[in-house]
Amino acid sequence: MLKIKNLRKSFGKNEVLKGVNLEVKNGEIAVIVGPSGGGKTTLLRCINGLELCDNGSIEIGNKYLCENGNYKSKEEFNEARRDIGLVFQNFNLFPHMSVLENLIEAPKRVLKKSDEEAKKKAEEILSFLGLGDKLESYPHELSGGQKQRVAIGRALALNPKLMCFDEPTSALDPGLTGEVANLIRSLAKDGMSMLIITHDMDFATKVADKIYSMNNGTLLDGNFYTVSK
Structure with missing residues (x-):
């Protein structure tokens, strides 16, 4: 459902994403954890088209949001974005x-x-x-x-075909994290793919099929573990 290849993004001289590679399958829940400033939110914003990458490819299903750093026409860009849902940290x-x-x-x-x-x-x-x-x-x-x-x-x-969540439990009482985890898993059972960034490892292990660790703008190939349910 989601394929990211060699994604790079800089703000001035600060390279925030340093060649990120990531795949999320149909109906899969992928969670990215890591320290603040590691590039997680920038990655999510690039996937949703809220930030434009400098290089690399983002493919949603069979539609490219960008390919080798090149963005398509406005119509094609918006068509790819329609397959992505985003739940903001503070709801908005x-x-x-x-x-x-x-x-x-x-x-x-x-x-x-x-x-x-x-x-x-x-x-x-x-x-x-x-x-x-x-x-x-x-x-x-x-x-x-x-x-x-x-x-x-x-x-x-x-x-959407892919749902992205930015710190979905950060604004909630701890007792509600299980409720949100159950809701996300019920959506995945219907075939929807999920990409979640969080600092909450307890929540991550409850909800994820795969957990990735991100730091200093990099996701190393194979740097994840599969969660047994």
Whole structure:
């Protein structure tokens, strides 16, 4: 589902990604751990097109986001990005919108769904996430765990093939990490691929199929271990 080859990214003279190679299979949950400043967030931002790499390739399914450091046309770039969902560390929900409105905004704008189509899909997702009674609630009325599920729901509303999570448990009470792990694993059972960055090793071992260690902008080939379930 995801293939990254020789990915490089610098900010000025500081090379943050130093030839990263990574593959994530269909339905696989890959977790990247490592110290702050090691390049994890930059890698995630490059995969999502929020940062442009300097060299290397990013392939999502059979679509290239970039190839050998060259980005495609705007249309091809956006087409590849549509297969990627991102759940931000601090959720980034629209505070002036209800839960339902948060979920239907992107499908209407990006996928050109009608109000009726977007609402039907959003209601199905929120019911699956156990938030069927929160459609008209606003973010400030929700708990941290509920906000996390809404953020996941908003990403799911775009039907991604790959879901990326940036520190999914950092803003949650410790007791909620198991709940998030169970939700992520249930999504993977339906064939969705996941890429997660985290400092939480307990969470990583609960959720991951493979755990990679990243430091100083590098993921060494084979530098991962498979988690027994």
